[in-house]
Amino acid sequence: MGHNGGMQLRTVPLSDVTVAGALDLDHTDQGVVVRRLPAWTRHQLTDLLLATMVTMPAGVRLEFETDSPELEIDVMLTLLQMVGRPLRPAAFDLTVDGTVTSSVESDVGTRILYDAVTRAIEFQPGEPTTLRFRPVASGGMARVEVWLPHASIVALKELRVAEGSEIRPMAAARPTWVHYGSSISHCMESPTPTGTWPAIAARRSGVALHNLAFAGQCMLDQVVARTIRDTPADYISIKAGINVVNGDTMRERTYVPALHGFLDTVRDGHPRTPIALVTPIICPAAEDHPGPTVPGSDDRYGVVTRPPELWEGALTLRRIRALSSEVVEARRRYGDLNLHLMDGLSLFGESDTADLYDGLHPNAEGYRRMGARFAQLAFSAGGPFADRSG
Numbered sequence: 428m429g430h431n432g433g434m435q436l437r438t439v440p441l442s443d444v445t446v447a448g449a450l451d452l453d454h455t456d457q458g459v460v461v462r463r464l465p466a467w468t469r470h471q472l473t474d475l476l477l478a479t480m481v482t483m484p485a486g487v488r489l490e491f492e493t494d495s496p497e498l499e500i501d502v503m504l505t506l507l508q509m510v511g512r513p514l515r516p517a518a519f520d521l522t523v524d525g526t527v528t529s530s531v532e533s534d535v536g537t538r539i540l541y542d543a544v545t546r547a548i549e550f551q552p553g554e555p556t557t558l559r560f561r562p563v564a565s566g567g568m569a570r571v572e573v574w575l576p577h578a579s580i581v582a583l584k585e586l587r588v589a590e591g592s593e594i595r596p597m598a599a600a601r602p603t604w605v606h607y608g609s610s611i612s613h614c615m616e617s618p619t620p621t622g623t624w625p626a627i628a629a630r631r632s633g634v635a636l637h638n639l640a641f642a643g644q645c646m647l648d649q650v651v652a653r654t655i656r657d658t659p660a661d662y663i664s665i666k667a668g669i670n671v672v673n674g675d676t677m678r679e680r681t682y683v684p685a686l687h688g689f690l691d692t693v694r695d696g697h698p699r700t701p702i703a704l705v706t707p708i709i710c711p712a713a714e715d716h717p718g719p720t721v722p723g724s725d726d727r728y729g730v731v732t733r734p735p736e737l738w739e740g741a742l743t744l745r746r747i748r749a750l751s752s753e754v755v756e757a758r759r760r761y762g763d764l765n766l767h768l769m770d771g772l773s774l775f776g777e778s779d780t781a782d783l784y785d786g787l788h789p790n791a792e793g794y795r796r797m798g799a800r801f802a803q804l805a806f807s808a809g810g811p812f813a814d815r816s817g
Contacts, residue, residue: 434497434590435589436588438585439586439588439594443586443595447488449463451464453482457503459584460581463486468481476642480613480641480643483642485577485623487574488572490597491594493563493595495563495564495592497563498586502557504535505539506537507579509541510540510547512726515618519531519573519576519620522572522574531558536554536555537553577613578615601634601635604632604636604664605655605663606636608641609670612666616791622794626798627798628805628806631799645667649692655693655697656695656697658696661700664703664805665689665702665703667751668751669708671747672718672719672743672744673787675718675719677742678739678741682750690702694763700765704766708772709783710744712786713743714744715743717730718730718742722785752768769805774801
C-alpha cells in the first residue's frame with residue numbers, strides 16, 4: 428500500500444486491466460514489458476531493430492473502469508535517443524470517458540543512443556520512475572485508458588489506485604482496426620501517443636486501434652502477415668513501400684509477389700474483412716530515384732547515387748505506387764472486392780512537404796492532418812471501412 432499527498436493507495440494486479448494492442452508480455456526483473464507481436468514470432472525476429480520496435484508499445488494502452496480519483500504507475504523506461512538530437516521524453520496520455528484529460532512525461536530511465544549513420548548503439552543504464560495521474564474519475568465509474576509511450580520501451584512495475592476504489596477490465600465494445608506500417612505510422616516524431624496519426628484516426632472514428640507499425644521495419648514480413656491473419660479485426664490497413672525503398676531491400680520482381688503473398692496470408696484468416704492497401708506518402712528525394720535513403724549532414728534524408736547498370740528493376744516511390752495499384756486491381760478482378768487502394772498522397776502529398784521535417788517523416792502537425800484525412804477517407808461514407816462486410 429502506498430500514499431501520495433495523504434491519499435491511501437493500493438496496488439492492483441495487471442490482470443485487473445486490459446492491455447489493449449499487445450499480443451505478448453515479457454515478465455522480467457524490471458517489470459512487465461508489452462510486445463506487439465505474439466510469442467511464436469520471437470525466434471524469427473533476427474533483426475535487432477525489428478525486435479526492439481516490437482517492444483515499443485505504439486497504440487498500446489491500459490484500459491479499465493474505475494472510480495478512483497488518482498492513479499499511479501511505477502515503470503522502468505528505456506528511451507531511444509538519436510545521436511545529435513535531443514532526447515524526447517516518454518509521454519503517457521490519460522483518457523477519461525473518451526477525452527484526453529492529461530499527459531505525463533518522463534525522461535528518467537535507461538537510454539539507447541542510436542547513430543543513424545553508423546548504426547552504432549550505446550546503452551546508458553537508468554532508474555525506474557513513477558507516473559501520477561489526477562484527477563482520474565469523479566462521481567462514479569469512468570472508462571479510463573492510459574496510452575503508453577509509442578517511442579519508448581516500457582516495463583510496468585506496479586499499478587496503484589485509491590484505497591476503497593473499484594477497478595475492473597473494460598469490456599470490449601468497439602470494432603477493431605489493425606494497421607501495419609513503417610515509421611510514418613509508428614510516428615516517433617509525435618510528442619504524445621494519442622498524437623500519432625493512427626491514434627487520431629481511431630479515436631475520431633470510434634474504433635479500437637491495434638497498431639503494428641514498426642519504424643524502419645515494414646518489409647512485408649510473413650511473421651506480421653501471419654499475426655494479422657490470427658488477430659481479430661473488423662478493418663485492416665497495410666501501408667507498405669517506403670521502407671522497401673529506404674533500405675533498397677527489393678526489386679520489382681520480388682516486391683510484387685511479396686505483396687501478393689502478404690495479402691494471401693492475411694486473407695487466410697480474414698477472407699471478407701475490408702482491407703485498405705495504402706501507398707507511400709510523399710518523400711521528394713525518393714519519388715523518382717531508388718534508395719537506399721540516408722541522412723545527410725543536414726539531417727535530411729537523400730538517396731544514394733548508383734550507376735545505371737543497377738537501375739534495372741530498382742524501386743522508386745512512384746513505381747511502388749503503380750505496382751501496388753496493379754496488385755489491387757488484379758486481385759479485385761479475381762473477386763476480392765473488399766480489397767481497396769488508398770493513395771498515400773491523399774494523406775500527405777506535395778502541398779504538405781513543408782511539414783516533412785527531415786525530408787522523410789512528417790512533424791506533429793503533419794501527423795494530425797494525416798489522422799484527420801485517414802478518418803475521413805477510410806471511415807466516412809464511401810470509404811473502404813464505412814460498412815463492415817466481414
